[in-house]
Amino acid sequence: MINYVLIERNKNKIVNLGIIILALIISFKIYQSSNVQVGSLAKAQNDELEKNKVIANIASFEQKVEAYKKVFVKRDLSSVMDVVSGIAKSASVRLVSVKPSAEEVMDNYLNSSFLITLTAPSYHALGDFISKIENHSDIYLVSDVSVNSVPANSDKEGANVNLSVSLKINTISYL
Numbered sequence: 327m328i329n330y331v332l333i334e335r336n337k338n339k340i341v342n343l344g345i346i347i348l349a350l351i352i353s354f355k356i357y358q359s360s361n362v363q364v365g366s367l368a369k370a371q372n373d374e375l376e377k378n379k380v381i382a383n384i385a386s387f388e389q390k391v392e393a394y395k396k397v398f399v400k401r402d403l404s405s406v407m408d409v410v411s412g413i414a415k416s417a418s419v420r421l422v423s424v425k426p427s428a429e430e431v432m433d434n435y436l437n438s439s440f441l442i443t444l445t446a447p448s449y450h451a452l453g454d455f456i457s458k459i460e461n462h463s464d465i466y467l468v469s470d471v472s473v474n475s476v477p478a479n480s481d482k483e484g485a486n487v488n489l490s491v492s493l494k495i496n497t498i499s500y501l
Contacts, residue, residue, distance in 0.1 A: 395500045406440060406497065409464060417455035419446040419491075427494070436499045439469075445476075446489040459495060470494040 333340065407424060414421050427439035446452040452473070459466045474490045 406495075409462065409466075410440075410442065410459070410495070413455060413458045413462070414444060417446075417458055418451045419444050419455045434500065438497045438499065440495045440497075441492065442495055443490070443492045446491055449489065452489055452491055456493070465498055467496040467498070468493055469496050 410424065411421055422443040422445060423441075424443075425441045427441055430437040430439075444455070446455065456468050456471070460468055471491065471493045476488050476490050
């Protein structure tokens with residue numbers, strides 16, 4: 327049954343074949359464990375790359391916050407008056423009065439309000455004034471507007487109507 331002569335003649339080949347099969351099994355096990363390690367390293371690398379992206383986003387937000395802190399500086403009444411009166415002249419409206427209101431202290435900022443009374447020759451001039459105030463490089467927010475029409479020349483048939491306007495302008499400054 328078992329041909330010992332054949333085995334004896336090919337014993338070196340059989341041993342070599344056994345060594346090759348054993349080497350293949352060992353290398354396959356090493357390959358599997360290396361793949362597991364490479365997979366975990368790739369996952370760790372992706373996690374770190376995501377963390378780097380988040381850190382970069384946080385850093386850019388911090389830079390934006392610092393830039394906004396420079397924009398949101400406290401302005402005194404004279405600088406606000408200079409800006410508002412310059413805009414009023416360019417928009418063809420006349421300032422009647424400016425009255426500072428109490429400052430509101432919020433969590434991280436200070437809200438300063440100014441009650442302004444003005445007269446405008448038309449709604450277009452009023453809209454131009456409000457648009458220029460809100461689009462100014464300094465931060466000004468118009469919160470309350472009250473408009474009343476006042477006849478300017480009542481003796482003529484096509485009487486002109488001036489607008490009496492009171493509005494509240496807010497400025498925000500960082501604490």
